[in-house]
Amino acid sequence: MTPIHTHTYAAGGSYTSRLTVTDNGGATDYDLVTVVATPPADNDCDGSPEGSTQATSCGVGACAGNTGIETCTAGSWGGDTCDPLAGAVAEICDGSDNDCDGTVDEGLTQATSCGVGACASTGIETCSAGSWGGDTCTPGSPSAEVCDGSDNDCDGQVDEGCGTVPVCGNGICEGGGENCFSCALDCRCSGPNCSKDCCGDEICSGNENASNCPVDCGG
Ligand SMILES: [Ca+2]
Ligand SMILES: [Ca+2]
Ligand SMILES: [Ca+2]
Ligand SMILES: [Ca+2]
Numbered sequence: 405m406t407p408i409h410t411h412t413y414a415a416g417g418s419y420t421s422r423l424t425v426t427d428n429g430g431a432t433d434y435d436l437v438t439v440v441a442t443p444p445a446d447n448d449c450d451g452s453p454e455g456s457t458q459a460t461s462c463g464v465g466a467c468a469g470n471t472g473i474e475t476c477t478a479g480s481w482g483g484d485t486c487d488p489l490a491g492a493v494a495e496i497c498d499g500s501d502n503d504c505d506g507t508v509d510e511g512l513t514q515a516t517s518c519g520v521g522a523c524a525s526t527g528i529e530t531c532s533a534g535s536w537g538g539d540t541c542t543p544g545s546p547s548a549e550v551c552d553g554s555d556n557d558c559d560g561q562v563d564e565g566c567g568t569v570p571v572c573g574n575g576i577c578e579g580g581g582e583n584c585f586s587c588a589l590d591c592r593c594s595g596p597n598c599s600k601d602c603c604g605d606e607i608c609s610g611n612e613n614a615s616n617c618p619v620d621c622g623g
Contacts, residue, residue: 521555
């Protein structure tokens with residue numbers, strides 16, 4: 405049986421094969437065989453021929469409306485060049501989907517602060533639909549003002565009223581050095597560091613008593 409030689413081409417087109425035969429005497433002869441297999445004009449790419457292109461669009465949020473092209477290849481559209489993230493930037497609190505992931509203002513928080521003086525505190529707030537809210541900051545509770553260099557009652561003033569406390573003009577603190585900030589040996593009869601005898605000076609004279617002076621001199 406005469407052998408059949410087979411050669412297969414993967415795509416349609418016009419192909420010619422030359423078949424040459426040499427006999428036992430050395431004589432040769434040949435023949436040309438042409439086979440034409442033209443792809444159909446419409447290969448199911450919506451009536452578009454092979455290799456044609458069409459515009460595409462893609463993207464959501466700030467990337468909505470990005471464009472590209474795709475190509476009709478072997479009966480289907482493919483190779484879309486549209487980039488759904490072209491133009492994407494980091495998400496910010498503005499009511500827009502800046503990073504083009506389909507969600508608006510997601511995962512945005514920022515630090516907050518509230519209260520003054522001893523009541524100062526911190527918290528966070530969250531962005532929703534372009535607005536910051538849900539602040540978790542809660543100020544601390546105020547307490548009575550004492551002479552300690554802090555704004556205990558959270559009114560914005562430090563140690564207000566301390567200046568009205570009578571000072572003891574004794575030998576250690578005299579000369580204007582007595583105050584809540586600079587005099588380690590606070591001689592005021594009602595101050596937190598009051599450990600001095602308040603007797604005998606001209607300012608506190610007459611003010612000393614058992615209720616506000618640890619060393620009551622009976623003035
Ligand atoms: Ca987003
Ligand atoms: Ca945003
Ligand atoms: Ca205060
Ligand atoms: Ca204070």
